[in-house]
Amino acid sequence: MKPSLFDYCSPTSVGEVVAALVADPGAMILAGGQSLVPAMNLRLASPTRLIDLKNVADLADIQVDNGVIKIGAMVRHRDLELNDEVYAANPLIRKMMRFVAHVPIRNCGTVVGSLCHADAAAEMPLLLVLTGGTVTAVGPDGSRDIAAKDFFQFHMTTSRAPDEMIVRANIPVLADGAGYAFHEFARRQGDYAIAAAGATVSLDGDNRVTRARVGACGVASTPVLLEAVEQAITGAQLSQSTIADAAEKAKDAVTAPDDMHASTGYRKHLLAGLVRRVLGEAGQRAAGGAIK
């Protein structure tokens, strides 16, 4: 369990990072190292060079600006989780972050690193998809914003070009009055989800759903928006029965094959149950009282 030989550099600017990526196609960026380093020790990843971000200026900043939470590439999970301004802007983030591994890992691991790692069962990619966020990529030809739905291509695969660096993630604040919820099931606390679901729900004065976003992870090759659920619930008056009916429509989103932790049949059942819970809880938050 020792990595193969690799070079190491520690640039001080984004420009230098991009130059290093261009110079060495086998290079990989090291941020928190909570996934990459174990993968290297198992020789599942054998980068020719590690480009360490620790000395690059200004990457650890968190800004809430103009309705967007901007999270720099070196922001540790724990810093985002405990940031009160972020909590006020979008409380869903703290709710989800509590499920990211364990505190010692959150102390080191970075949010953007988790997005780039793009594990299909991880919470941060789901957060980006669920909130309709973007990532900002910088490459030799300048920068571009990539929408969440375009960013995640497959399990552990993103649309980041090999010579691009993701410098930050951009997550919208929670809409005024919206309710939010997140539930996850893993066999051990802190593990990757067998399935997880999140929702944000806005209601009119009549408890009719004016806007719903519902997403899941752990159920497909990327985090997914549960559009069938959103459609079923939008415009409906929220009730236990409309929630239950909508939640059933989540099952078709499960495309993950049987694995050692869950059969497909179980995962569909689980997801429907989780969606029922998040719709109920998000609805309750939006309505300011229990949903009948």
Place this chain on the structure above:
Amino acid sequence: MSTRMFGAPVKRNADSKFLKGEGAFVDDIPLPGVKHAAFVRSPFARAHIKSIDTSAAAAHPGVLAVYTCDNIGPLDIEMPLLIPHESMTDARTQRPLARNDVYYVGQTVAMVVAVDRYVAEDAALLIEVDYEPLDVELDLEAAVRDGAPLVHATHPNNVAADFNQICGDPSAGYAEAEHVTRIQIQVDRSTSAAMECRAVAARFDPITGELIVWDTTQAPISVRGGLASILQLDEDKVRVVAPDVGGGFGQKVLLFYPDELLVPYAAMQLGSPVKYIEDRRENFIGSSQERTQIHMIQLHAKKNGEVVALKDFFLHDTGAFIPYGIAVAQVASTSIAGPYRIPNIEVRFQAVYTPTVPVTPYRGCGRPQSCFAIERAMDQLAEDLGLDRFEVRRRNLITENQFPYVREGLLFADGLRVSLDSGQYHKALDMVHDSIGADDFPAQQEAARAEGKYLGLGLAYYVEGTGLGPYEGGHIKIHPITGKVYVNTGLSGQGQGHETVFAQIVADQLGVAVEDVILTEGDTGAYDWGVATFASRAAVVSGNAIYKTARIVRGQTITAAANMLEADPEQIELRDGAAWIIGGNRNVPLAAVATATNPLRYAFNDAAQAATQFAPASRHDGPPLDEGQHPGLEATDYYSPECATWAYGVHGAIVEVDPDTCSVKIRKYVCIHDCGNMINPVIVDGQVMGGLAQGFGGALMERIEYDADGNPTNANFVDFLIPYATEIPDVDIQHLETPSPLNPLGVKGVGEAGCIAVGATVASGVADALSSLGGHKFHHTPITPSMIFDAINPS
């Protein structure tokens, strides 16, 4: 008299150093110039090796040697069969490095020694092995059918051993029965997952001719004996040290693992220290595992629930080799009747070769499986006969006046008869009944169901034969300068707290503080008679040996002190590190007594000067040492048990099953436990709780997964789920102390106890919780969410 230490909740002597990171594990042993070993392991579950090309690896910068079966001299052998048995023919064991064939993914094929582990692993990847893969069968039941691919051509139907044992007159029992309950149960494979993986380091001194080996083994004396035999060295030229070891749980009692032979050999060949530190993946694919058994058990009973005969047939997965013999299956078969009278027993097993990591004992050693079989069957019998689950057990438990209860015809793993020596089985059942709230539970269950919650009550009883022989020894010496007491025994510790409990035993006899008793174990250079740490035997066998030895040293000390104080021995008491005249102030420190009992004493220190103030320690004429007398306060003695002593316990649980997530929450868990007299209740609680934690893992999470080709698919801590602290419920542990009549201390073993009944208890509770949702019986562990989903959503 000072406070008795035996039975006191003394804090563990060793915790401070471990908590401060000051333990010395194999990888911490400073060895200047040490070289590092890495292995090439088979990527196939079964294959023929056509060729091995090591040339690129040998030429790799930093590589000192590359070994295959062709250049390891005396090590190119099938490694020893540790426990032969008549039920096995031509038992297969592994070669240190594969010759011609490989039999499981992870089997060692070549070893590289290099300047560091990085280079060794780089070079290992350069070794080209040309394999011809062969067919495999991973399913245990399919493996014994005609036509199944064979692991070893020598063994038709893959049967490694076939053994039938009879107690009483089963045919008469079958004839007498009015009802038969038949179930099939399965327990899946797990691994001990010790915090420290295995490790071996070796240094050969060409001047003294001494080979020193540091090994995470639970059996240093046996490793020393085996190494000396295979390397053709005198035993006194080989010293094996098991330093601090981070957990064993049985995996480290097997010998030999290939590295235990190859690393010392390489150190001798290369004239340089060599070490091998197993990594976690290697531990998953190269070090022993246990548990897979499939039992078909029948309880032949009368209508009143009295079981008159038990018939069990089971398949036991032994993996690719059977180096430890049939021990696991034999323990399972002889524990199958649990705490029940059941006078007639017919139990047969087949041990089956599968192309997987070899199976040797893991904490519990067959007992969790047999407990699962008999206890799930008892639940089923209760249901079949319309009896309460507690009541059906009550009607079968051995009563206090029936001990010793002998199961004539069943031979335990020590080759001796099964004789349950003592216990309060009914009282323990009543305790769990009341503590779990069994009388109130049905109403709670019904109320919960009305709210859509599914609660169940789980129950399981177990017995555990512990403290197997043949013997252990103790050596005690009171140090003449400090008066501290040095104790040695031959077995070794892996974190159990030996240094504390053995010190408590000695402290009582010699009147010294527990922290002034210093244990050295697991070092053949300090003491080299004994067996090993396994079978919950350290407290029983070494504990009693040390007790007997301490009694001798106590006698020596009192005699010498009486002489020095010019008193009768009956007037002497030992306390506070000194010998005192009872009721008076006159005393002589133990250091002075120890000094005075050596005719050659140097006046270097306070103890020596103090000794001169007293009369001579020995009253005899003639030369300074009398005939038969030895200098100092020192003795060695042994304890050899006549048979195993049987601990037992009963667990009760209230579980809740969430039908949405198909997960199990343990709402309440009670463990009633009896290991005879407790030397230290803190350590007993720790042992029981640790066992319970492994039991919860086995009940709900831990399963070694192989695909159909025999590739391990979860050989890591991401996918092999050992429970975290967050998954372990609080447990109400309550003790009974029924002394064992078999040994002077009245103790029974406790090391394995906690894990045995957890799977059966949890399954019993889950089945009860879901009895209104399809009535699935949960005869298979671990119970996974997918299994619960299938049970409540039959397709």
